[in-house]
Amino acid sequence: AQRVTQPEKLLSVFKGAPVELKCNYSYSGSPELFWYVQYSRQRLQLLLRHISRESIKGFTADLNKGETSFHLKKPFAQEEDSAMYYCALSHRNTGGFKTIFGAGTRLFVKA
Amino acid sequence: DTEVTQTPKHLVMGMTNKKSLKCEQHMGHRAMYWYKQKAKKPPELMFVYSYEKLSINESVPSRFSPECPNSSLLNLHLHALQPEDSALYLCASSPQISAGELFFGEGSRLTVL
Numbered sequence: 001a002q003r004v005t006q007p008e009k010l011l012s013v014f015k016g017a018p019v020e021l022k023c024n025y026s027y028s029g030s031p032e033l034f035w036y037v038q039y040s041r042q043r044l045q046l047l048l049r050h051i052s053r054e055s056i057k058g059f060t061a062d063l064n065k066g067e068t069s070f071h072l073k074k075p076f077a078q079e080e081d082s083a084m085y086y087c088a089l090s091h092r093n094t095g096g097f098k099t100i101f102g103a104g105t106r107l108f109v110k111a
Numbered sequence: 112d113t114e115v116t117q118t119p120k121h122l123v124m125g126m127t128n129k130k131s132l133k134c135e136q137h138m139g140h141r142a143m144y145w146y147k148q149k150a151k152k153p154p155e156l157m158f159v160y161s162y163e164k165l166s167i168n169e170s171v172p173s174r175f176s177p178e179c180p181n182s183s184l185l186n187l188h189l190h191a192l193q194p195e196d197s198a199l200y201l202c203a204s205s206p207q208i209s210a211g212e213l214f215f216g217e218g219s220r221l222t223v224l
Binding site (some may be wrong): 032034036043044045046047086090093095096097098099100101102103104 | 212
């Protein structure tokens with residue numbers, strides 16, 4: 001079965017420190033992977049997707065098919081990065097595409 | 112308008128009530144979704160509509176009844192709910208039913224007494 005695993009519920013780092021939010025997935029086909037972010041009192045929104053291979057707000061994520069991972073990284077964390085981060089996998093299913101979410105990691109960046 | 116709008120923001124209902132949640136988008140998206148999110152849990156997919164037709168039902172109990180009257184509107188009709196159905200109900204849309212970005216609404220927080 002398809003699954004997205006985020007092993008850390010909470011990650012606390014100091015401002016300026018590197019940050020890595022881990023995501024592992026299980027899917028037998030070719031997945032589409034995403035990172036969504038939810039800032040305090042805001043709606044859930046897309047941060048980045050693996051096919052675009054771009055950096056958003058200094059964050060990058062590389063799909064590693066061998067390790068079935070899609071970890072989110074930022075070299076220097078900022079206080080405004082504090083938020084809830086969800087890794088998500090979109091896959092084809094009978095009826096269409098489904099997007100499933102990992103349990104989420106709350107990132108807290110300390111001053 | 113580049114947002115998904117959900118109403119009401121909060122809803123309290125008894126187990127014998129009938130109520131509806133409404134979702135609207137004017138981005139021309141042809142796929143719309145209902146997700147359920149319990150506290151401190153990730154969103155869980157309930158239903159997917161593509162071109163106003165139900166394409167995925169994740170074995171949701173029949174006390175939840177979705178409806179897509181047109182390409183901009185998605186409703187979730189609620190009847191005879193249980194207290195454990197209390198949750199944040201999120202609506203989302205995407206340009207097509209494919210592996211792409213989901214645009215979420217702010218959600219409707221439902222409390223069942």
